[in-house]
Amino acid sequence: MLFKDASQVCDGSFKQGTTVNGRSILIGMPDQEPDFRDLLKQQKVGCKDVVGKRAAFKHVTTTINGQPCLLVIGSDPRGTAYGVLELSRHMGVSPWAWWADVTPAKQTTVTITPNGRVHAPSVQYRGIFLNDEDWGLMPWSSQNFEPGPRGQIGPKTYAKIFELLLRLRANTIWPAMHECTIPFYQVPGNDEVSRKYGIVVGSSHCEPLLYNSAGEWNEASMGRYNFFTNKDKVLNAWTNRVAQMAGTDNHFYTIGMRGKHDGRMEGVSTAEAYKEALETVIPIQRSLLAKHINPDPTKVPQAFIPYKEVLEVYDLGMKVPDDATLIWCDDNYGYLTRLSNPNEQKRAGGAGVYYHLSYWGRPHDYLWLATTPPAQIYSEMRKAWDYNTRKLWIANVGDIKPGEYLTEFFLDMAWDIESVSPTTLLQHLERWAAREFGSANAKAIAAVMSDYYRLGMERKPEFMGWNAVELSKQTYHRGLSPVTDTEYNPLAFGDEIKQRIDAFDAMIREVDRIESSIPA
Template sequence: MNRKQSQIPRSLVLFLFSFLSITIGSAQTVKVAVDNTEGKQHFPLISKGVCASIYYDDADHKVVELVAGHLADDIELVSSYRPETSLVNNIQSKYPVIIGTLGHNQFIDSLVASGKIDVSAIKGQWESFIITTVKKPAPGIKQALVITGSDRRGTAYGSFTLSESIGVSPWYWWADIIPEKQEEIYIKPKTYLQSSPSVKYRGIFINDEGFGGLNVWACKTYETEIGDIGPKTYARVFELMLRLKANLIWPAMHACTKPFYCYKENPVVADNYAIVVGTSHLEQMHCNTMTEWDEDQTGPWNYFVNRERIQSFWQDRVDLTKGYENFYTLGMRGTEDIEMQGAESVDDMVRITDQSISDQREILKNTIGQKAEEIPQVLCTYKEVLVTYQNGLDVPDDVTLLWADDNHGYTRQLCTPEEQKRSGGSGVYYHLSLLGTPEDYLWLNTISPSLVAYEMTKAYEYGADRIWMFNIGDIKPHEKELTFALQMAYDINRWMPSNAHLFLAEWAEDTFGKELADDITAILENYYRLAESGKPEHCYRLDYSPLELDGRIEAYRSLSGQVAEMKSRVPETLLPAYYQLVEYPVLGCRWINERNLMARRSLQKAAIGDMSALDDAQLAHHCHTQLDSITHYYNAINNDGKWNHIMCWHPWMSDEMPDVASKELVQLGKKAPKSHTVVLEDVICSPQLTFKDGVLKQESMSEQHQAGEYTWQADKEGEVPVWIFATIPTSYVPSYKLTINGGEIKSELKHIGNIWHTQAAAPVWYKLGHAHLNKGSNTMQLSLPDSLLNIGEIHLGWYPPSRQNYKKQMMAEDYVKSKHGQLSTINVVSGLGLGKGVCIMPFTSPSLNVSHVGEAAWVEYDIELSGGQSEIEIRTLPTQRIHDGRTLSYAVSINGEEPVVFDVQADEFTPEWQDNVIRGFTSRKISYSAKDSEPVKLRIYFLDPGLVIRDIVVN
């Protein structure tokens, strides 16, 4: 680091960093002040049964006419009085609401020309607006409420800001949030100025729509006339987007839905609602290759051999779209979210991607008639495209770099200082829903607002302010999380890591009222906290200790009890909204966790002959039926069948009941030899094999077979299943040879989970078959010719062992001492991890190495250890290093000893990364030996920003 910089007074540095972290971005979200009693100079929106009328100019954009109608609907929804809507050249009302865009509304332009309204703050700006009252703006008008946008979306946002201010939620239709009725509505006189948004393009990606409900719902319930997601559905989507102040759509693109441009009305509806259309990471140039490219007719999707036909495809689509407001995705990928077809090396991918981008820009320039650098274009560095970029891809300076998270909410890479200078800027493609590696989460949204705030604030501070694109699957049930994410994108100062946890209280009060807000907030805080240690879609494969398993079941039961108690206090009009937004997510998490964990516990008990296993099995079956029951209720929540087919509790997942204990299994468990686990580091093995950290390492593959041998004693004779805890390759079935007492175990090893783009799956327990054990001595031989198959443990028994109970667990915030660094401060972030995460700010603070550990911020914990060997496990959130050239490191010192450095970076798709994102933490372990019980001081130095301590466990 710069040594001169370190001489700046530390107090001044910390003040400057604190100031900068608070004042990033330009927007400040406006809310119109509304009163229900008449006041001096108040504008009467609804007064004594009379509605103010709404006026717009027919020379204005189509979206202005549409939002004028929506505003009238909103006022009627709140008051039961519907305003008239008419053209501005025929104002009849003494108190008109006038909506218009600068330069497109003659009445507003005359007010500007006469100096009656000042629009200098928004003129020429992006998506900004003013809401103000004007006294006697023209003969016959006593007072006008004027909503003026700098552009067409600015006008729309201003109108919907008024709607939200009088109590209409953006989700009034999509989540049945019925506002409280108001007899009188007055607007307090003031000029409300909304400056440009913090992030220029703020979008949603409708994805995996056929696995959950949106496509099925549109086909069977909402848009039955075409049986698809079409213009009628998109009109509802685009209205919602404008209410949430979003402006960019990546349309649905799976094969179950016809391509967006299949329906000529779709782009027209998007343009009418002023929505910018882009396409996803695998739809270059607005072309849905998954469903629109017919290899039988046009040849392979291979740019090496079929360049002219692919270019013709692109050309036809740009000819069709050139009249609309678009964002064009560049590059070259395979047709089904796979790597480029025909490429045999990364160099091939770089060369062809370079060529395709050059050709695409030429098509855009010649067809649209503008300079290439004036046409919005993006390169989405998703999956292997990031590898291509990292290996020399030359991206034109004006093209936006869209970084991606790792599919699980942790940003993968952000801009270096040099990349931040690019004119095209950068953005982030972020998942709130996923079909992908290592496991899907398409059902319930459990990514907390605090995690979104932490990751996206980090991205913003590294220049990602051009595009924020959120993958939201089926839209429902992501209402809360999407609201938060788009509020952040619109106004980066509104929610930051320091206050993101307060969003839930604000949202609950806005949605359900002040009386219920605190209790709903507490429920949702626990909902996110429990999901941090296992999403509902993932809990079936997570290894919980007995205490954790029991505690998790009880916690969800308690939470569902609170939800039930709350329901009796919810107003009847809001019961459908409460069920969709609070009750169903909690019950869904409860029943899927309890089903899977009860099923597992029943098998664990059966393995030792415990008859209570049958009670657990029966409960697991009950939970399974509850999943069907609550989902059926969700789809029938409105008597008119509005949401029929929208929700499915097993999108992509199997809806089969997991294995549970039976009487026969309990009897087998009683008769079987005592379970035995072999940790392979203890095995006597040949010179070519070493066992280290519980994982088998092949050091030389020169031998045809490499083998280890292990002998142990069994308490009785009998047959038992054989399990292995293994990391296995995903692209083929690995070979191995396992022999017990001369009998060979033969079973194909196929990975568990949804593994794409990976060489090997995360370690889990696999059942291989059965072995006959002798009373007394038994011998096991293992031969492994496959370098991608790593086996850590072998278990002989009716069910594999669960993780041991912790001896002690400390939450990250339980440190006893801390110290700020020279250029960083210790921060405790509520709602991050298991309750509160500990990290450093600002995100832009420099990386340090161990020689500069004295300049690092640190926290210190007091831990009481027993005599003998202890293992201290430090758990951090599975974040990624910020960009090339940085690490994700911390240093650990025990009792003042020399610090030891750990880098916890786990690259996407590796087995370690897969394990981390499923369980919610990255782990590093330290061994410590003590003669007697003694306290130790554990100090953790933060060497890199972006690192978050979650908890510390002692075994």
């Protein structure tokens, strides 16, 4: 990736060599590569501040044969990759270069001034959930980028996604899992490419033990997805998936059980019965992990996700293994509903967050406009951090596009919680706009995007019908309540309707003006 990036920025590119010369970039892991460790010792470059850390790196300059050399010192393969790709950032290559056609500017010189600081992630597992892929990511992949069976998102596509994650200093994926998509583990090469890129694969709240019930459970041949009435087939499905993962170490297993896809667990009529069922299911799931993954299941990463109705069940005093990570969720609209209390903060498994930047569901969805204000994301995720929610952060990013900035903002905070503050939110956006579109228009773009987020915060465009979705189809046509008149008042507060229309009109004019000044 670095060679490719360099070729975009300058006329030539790097040349890979096996001997140490001046004016070189030397990359290595001192605790895994004796020759590199000896070189550091010879050059009197310390590495104790990197060795033993998780996914850490630092850049250091030294002199060899009278010529300056740059050292990229990584604590492990993932940290080394982050250290290498940090050089691409210094060269002006955007993480979105491929996904958003961001062509880096040609340069005659690139200056990097390392300060020897160790860079390491604030949150251990940082990543995205590909969701609601029905209209964008899935058809684009299976019909255009990687033609294949209908519904397939294959290894060529996932390789591009995993490269993006590394460039964004992330390390975790919850793969796309809707019924329209061939499940991740049924596509040859997907799991292999995740290991190639060092990406940890987990799964959502309704996919226990990496098993995608929405796409893999066939009721016609397997019966109901019911632990009580169809226990043997349910356990067989879970067992086969866990056994498939034997010998691998890049997985984060969701424990518990909900219904097929995004629904309540079948066979339980009360929250108390739900609680008793989960307290029965989880020990069985852990026994499968002990049999196939590690005899000591406390050494296997596990997540319990009290999403929607499961939070009520958990709050009844449900017993969750201490080593499992509690994944707190937002309300689907960007506001966290729960965080760890003082006793929960002492849990060995720690806590994480599942956060929506895109949502399909009741009372109304918002899928393709990415209007969540960065200030709201900052407020909620900083709160999560302050409550020791530091094990796993996952953002539901839908189809990836057009949520590029919000995704990067979320992952920047996960990588370095101090990378942004209440007083530097605008500067963060301006720096992003400068990298993507050029410094000349950065302030103007940041201003118009800020106005976009402000109007979206006031009311998301998707909600302007004042209606709801996923209601009873017996009562409402297609489960949609009728669009109703706006609650904006044309007769008070200076004509709210006209103010909103005027604000969007002004935004459009400003975007057109900026666009005309950006080279094609």
